[in-house]
Amino acid sequence: MQDDAVPDRNVRAYQAVRDADDFALLKKRYKNFALPWTIAFMAWYLLYIVCNNWARGFMSTKVVRHINIALVFGLLQFVSTFVIAWLYGRHANRKLDPLADGLNAKFKRERRR
Amino acid sequence: MNALIIPLASSHPGNRNLTIGLFLAVVAVTLYITYWASRHTKNASDYYAGGRSFSGAQNGLAVAGDYMSAASFLGISGQIALYGYDGFLYSIGFLVAWLVALLLVAELLRNSGRYTMADQLAYRMRQKPVRTAAATSTIVVSIFYLLAQMVGAGTLVGLLLGITGDTAKALVIVVVGVLMVFYVTVGGMKGTTWVQIVKAVLLMAGTVLITFLVALKFDFNLSKLLGAAAEHTGKGEAFLQPGLLYGKDLTGQIDFLSLGLALVLGTAGLPHILIRFYTVPNAKAARRSVQWAIGLIGTFYLMTLALGFGAAALLDTGKDSAIAKAKGNTASPLLAENLGGGAGSAGGAILLALIAAVAFATILAVVAGLTLTSASSFAHDLYANVIAKQKVSEKQELRVARYAAIGIGAIAIALAIPAQKLNIAFLVALAFAVAASANLPALLYNLFWPRFNTSGATWSIYGGLVTAVVLVFFSPVVSGNDKAMFTGADWHWFPLSNPGIISIPAGFLLGVIGTLLSKETTSEKRYGELEVRALTGAGAER
Numbered sequence: 001m002q003d004d005a006v007p008d009r010n011v012r013a014y015q016a017v018r019d020a021d022d023f024a025l026l027k028k029r030y031k032n033f034a035l036p037w038t039i040a041f042m043a044w045y046l047l048y049i050v051c052n053n054w055a056r057g058f059m060s061t062k063v064v065r066h067i068n069i070a071l072v073f074g075l076l077q078f079v080s081t082f083v084i085a086w087l088y089g090r091h092a093n094r095k096l097d098p099l100a101d102g103l104n105a106k107f108k109r110e111r112r113r
Numbered sequence: 114m115n116a117l118i119i120p121l122a123s124s125h126p127g128n129r130n131l132t133i134g135l136f137l138a139v140v141a142v143t144l145y146i147t148y149w150a151s152r153h154t155k156n157a158s159d160y161y162a163g164g165r166s167f168s169g170a171q172n173g174l175a176v177a178g179d180y181m182s183a184a185s186f187l188g189i190s191g192q193i194a195l196y197g198y199d200g201f202l203y204s205i206g207f208l209v210a211w212l213v214a215l216l217l218v219a220e221l222l223r224n225s226g227r228y229t230m231a232d233q234l235a236y237r238m239r240q241k242p243v244r245t246a247a248a249t250s251t252i253v254v255s256i257f258y259l260l261a262q263m264v265g266a267g268t269l270v271g272l273l274l275g276i277t278g279d280t281a282k283a284l285v286i287v288v289v290g291v292l293m294v295f296y297v298t299v300g301g302m303k304g305t306t307w308v309q310i311v312k313a314v315l316l317m318a319g320t321v322l323i324t325f326l327v328a329l330k331f332d333f334n335l336s337k338l339l340g341a342a343a344e345h346t347g348k349g350e351a352f353l354q355p356g357l358l359y360g361k362d363l364t365g366q367i368d369f370l371s372l373g374l375a376l377v378l379g380t381a382g383l384p385h386i387l388i389r390f391y392t393v394p395n396a397k398a399a400r401r402s403v404q405w406a407i408g409l410i411g412t413f414y415l416m417t418l419a420l421g422f423g424a425a426a427l428l429d430t431g432k433d434s435a436i437a438k439a440k441g442n443t444a445s446p447l448l449a450e451n452l453g454g455g456a457g458s459a460g461g462a463i464l465l466a467l468i469a470a471v472a473f474a475t476i477l478a479v480v481a482g483l484t485l486t487s488a489s490s491f492a493h494d495l496y497a498n499v500i501a502k503q504k505v506s507e508k509q510e511l512r513v514a515r516y517a518a519i520g521i522g523a524i525a526i527a528l529a530i531p532a533q534k535l536n537i538a539f540l541v542a543l544a545f546a547v548a549a550s551a552n553l554p555a556l557l558y559n560l561f562w563p564r565f566n567t568s569g570a571t572w573s574i575y576g577g578l579v580t581a582v583v584l585v586f587f588s589p590v591v592s593g594n595d596k597a598m599f600t601g602a603d604w605h606w607f608p609l610s611n612p613g614i615i616s617i618p619a620g621f622l623l624g625v626i627g628t629l630l631s632k633e634t635t636s637e638k639r640y641g642e643l644e645v646r647a648l649t650g651a652g653a654e655r
Contacts, residue, residue, distance in 0.1 A: 010652065014642040017651055026648055034216045042377070045209045049373040052202065052355040053366040060354040066339040070198055070355055077205045078411050084212055085407045092220075092400060100396075100649045107651035 013110035017103050026099040033091050041084055048073055128462045129275055135470035136274075140292065143308045143477060147296050150304030157507045158654075160301035160514065161228035161489050162391040165655065169398040171310060173405020176389050178309030179482040180207075180380075180406070181316060181413060183265055183475045184541055189414070190448075191441020192358065193421020194430050197348065199358035200421055200441075202369075204414035206376025211410065213381040213553075215403040220396035221560050221647040222387060227654050230384045230552065231494040234559050236646075237639035238567040241499050246574040248494035250551045251384040253578060254544045255487040256525065258385070259480060261540035263289060263529035265442075266476045272443055273469035283530045290529075293480040294522035297488060298515040305481045306392060312478035317413065319471040323445070323464075324416040326452040327423035338419070341426035352425070368609045372542060375613030379545030382552030385486040396650050424448040440538075446472070484525070488518035535598045539590040539610060543581065546613045550577030550620035558624050560647060565628050566636040572627025577620025584612035 017023055051059050051073065059070035154160055167175065182188075185207065192200030226233035231247030266289045267282035276282070296304050331338040343352045351357060360366035380386060390399045424444040428451060430436050436444050446468045450456060453464035492514035497505050554573040558565040584607045585591060591598045593605035609615075646652050 011642070014645050014651070017645045017649060018641050023645065023649070027644075030648060038213070038216055041209060041212050045206075045377055046373070048205070049370055053360045053369055056355050060350070065336040066343065066350075066353060067336050068350075068353055071339075071353065074198075074201060074205055075415075077209055078415060081209050081212060081407060082411060085215055085404050088216060089400060089404050092397075097397060103645075103649040104651050107645075107649065 009111050009113075013107050016110045017107050020103060020106060022099050022103055022106075026096060026103065029091075029095050029099070033088065033095075037084055037088070041080060044080060045077065048077055128465065131462055132274060132466040132469050135466050136270075136473050139470050139474045139477070142311060143292070143296065143474075146307045146311065147300035147304040150300035150307060154301045154303055157228070157511060159303060160511050161388075161493065162654075163302035163306050165392060165394050167306060167392045167398075169393060169401025170405050172306070172389060172393050172398065172402035173409065174313040175306045175309040175392070176386065176402055176406040177409040177413070178311075178313035178316070178475075178478045179385060179389060180410060181313070181475065182262060182479045182541070183269055183472050184261070184538075185414075185417075186316060186320075186475050187269065187442045187445050187472055190417045190420035190424065191436070191439075191444040193417060194424035194428070194444035194448075195437060195441045196358040197342065197346070197352035197422075197425065198354055199356065201418060202355075202359065202373075203376065204417060206373050207380070208407070208411050208414055210377045210380035211403060211407045213378065214386070215400065215407065217560070218381045218387070218556060219390050219399045219403045222556070223390045223393065223396050223399040224650045224653040225560075225643055225647040226391060228388065228391060228493050229490050230387050230556070231490065234555060234570055235498070237559070237636045237643050238570055239633075242567055243570050244494040244498050246571045247552075247555070248490045248499075250547065250574050250578050251490040251494075252487045252521075253582075254384055254547050254552070255483045255490075256521070256528075257540045257547070258383075258544040259483040259487075259521075259525050260528055260532060261537060261544070262476060262480050262483070263525055264532050264535075264537055266480070267529065267533055268439075269442060269472060269476065272439055273446060273472060279533065282533055286529045286533075287526055289476060289480060290522050290526040292477060293484050294519055296477075296481040297485045297518040297522075302392060302485060305478075305485050306389075308481055309478040312474040313409065315471050315474050317409065319468055320413060320416045320420070323423075323449055323452065323468070324419040327419040327448075330423070330427070330452070335418075338422050338426060342422040345426050346430060364608050367614065368611055371609055371611040371614035374617055375542060375546040375549050375611055378549035378553055378613075378617060380548070382548035382556060383544070384490065384548075384552065385482045387552075387556075388486055388489065389482075391654075394655070395653070420445050420448060423452075427451050480525075484518050484521055487521050488514050491517040491521070536590075536596060537598060539585065539598070542611055543585050546581045546585070546611060546616055547578055549613060550581045550616035551575075552577075553617075554620040554624045558628070559643070562628075563637050563640040563644075565624070565640075566631050566633040568631030568633065569624045569626075569628030573620050573624030576623030576627075577616055580619040581612045581616035584609075584616060588612070 061069045063069060063072055158164055189204050222233055225236055230251055231244045234243045234247055263286050267286045270285045271277060271282045296308055339353055343349050346352050359369040393399050393402055428447055446465055449468040450461040450465040453460035455461050492510050496513045497510045551574045554577060555570045587605050587607045588610055589597060589605050590610045593603040
């Protein structure tokens with residue numbers, strides 16, 4: 001492993017990246033997306049489970065012909081999963097990757113010094 | 114229809130010949146892939162991580178192929194055919210779970226780990242205890258899952274080929290076991306990945322075809338399909354509403370909540386899924402793989418609605434029907450036969466054989482992934498880093514990995530054959546519960562909690578593992594009723610079939626307690642490096 005050969009240089013380079021303003025920004029942007037969305041989809045999913053258990057009358061309400069709220073709610077879980085996956089990809093491509101690429105380059109520079 | 118095929122398919126043995134022919138074709142293709150992969154496997158990175166050379170889309174297909182077991186292909190559509198709406202609920206937990214993997218785990222793990230789940234923990238902790246714990250839970254989860262698949266394979270292939278004897282089923286288990294060991298020892302991660310990709314393509318193609326045929330029958334009208342299913346089963350609107358399968362009383366409702374938690378939190382802690390993220394060149398590709406997997410798996414589960422309700426609308430799924438006796442597992446293949454023109458028709462025979470072959474490919478791809486995962490963890494974590502204390506050449510380590518695959522295959526065969534008569538369907542849910550209770554807390558704390566240390570990691574892994582296994586051992590799925598694993602005895606005191614609601618919080622809590630009880634500080638110092646590495650990919654394995 002390359003890391004073992006130059007431990008001191010690695011430690012210094014990691015420290016340099018960690019101290020960079022861009023790293024703090026990257027961390028903030030990542031957490032500000034990942035945490036609220038995780039809480040949101042977990043709450044949305046648990047609401048669905050809870051309704052299946054304890055709100056069956058509501059879930060059995062017909063929306064149109066044989067399609068009831070339970071099925072629509074279930075299908076919306078699919079929609080929300082697809083949408084959040086797409087949103088995260090877009091966020092990462094635009095806001096995270098450029099910062100990460102820059103910091104990666106900085107790490108390589110620092111290690112060569 | 115082709116005149117040549119009619120005599121072949123018109124009688125039952127003819128159907129069987131066609132099915133066997135397609136099974137052999139699946140075996141031939143996968144063996145060729147394995148042979149090809151073996152010629153391109155030279156070092157540890159090739160063997161464990163497929164040379165990290167797969168693209169996001171390729172790995173997305175492989176992840177889907179690794180994840181969608183025969184249980185979800187035949188099982189979920191079968192549950193829908195028997196219980197309507199409630200049968201659909203499993204798949205929603207299975208899908209939403211991927212957001213945990215996407216947002217919190219996949220990229221960070223790719224950047225900070227190497228070959229196994231333990232690598233990522235060992236980065237900032239004491240090697241020996243952490244690797245032993247992570248390897249233990251990896252192997253336990255994989256063997257539970259593997260055992261469920263192998264026993265399922267015996268029954269399923271038996272059903273698909275129309276053989277019923279115990280010896281024949283045991284023979285199927287042995288054949289499946291030998292094949293999976295061969296893929297893993299010879300083809301390594303490259304071979305296994307391509308087998309999973311081929312399987313995913315076959316599975317999607319087969320499912321799209323059946324879904325299209327169902328849709329054609331019901332004028333592409335979902336409501337019409339649901340109405341026909343409700344009417345044909347005689348259960349009416351209740352068939353489309355919650356309550357036929359889950360949550361009949363308060364215990365059942367809490368049990369369902371517990372299952373829902375384990376499903377949504379388990380996926381991101383399943384070792385055979387986690388190691389797939391190492392097969393791509395960087396975090397961006399890991400992200401793309403999960404996005405692909407979400408698209409594929411989501412589309413597939415949506416199609417199981419057509420398969421399940423289609424079977425309910427067109428076939429006999431009553432209490433004494435053949436489908437009910439096979440616990441719904443034959444609903445999809447029989448639906449295919451019906452759509453092709455019914456039993457005895459050439460089209461029916463061809464579609465039935467095709468779907469049976471898809472199911473067979475599905476089984477092979479999943480068991481190969483599980484065997485590779487446990488063998489890798491044994492060789493890389495236990496042998497190279499704990500037993501031999503890193504004083505071992507790469508060549509030796511890979512030799513041990515191959516022997517381990519043979520050993521695990523032998524254990525799986527030896528356990529699966531006597532387990533055939535037991536009801537062990539709960540093992541999949543247990544694997545998810547252990548993954549969520551033991552692995553996920555350790556992974557998340559390691560990535561996001563600087564203070565987390567060796568003691569915390571071992572406490573959460575062993576604590577979550579033991580809690581989940583002990584609770585299930587004393588639950589109604591193991592003893593105390595006629596649907597349990599052991600029907601003749603009763604030692605159960607835990608009321609729920611799924612331990613998640615207790616064992617998941619226990620795993621997280623024990624991780625905190627273990628951490629606070631230890632004064633270790635090196636782990637916190639190394640956290641800075643881990644964080645940089647995980648978020649930026651600086652110094653990640655290439």
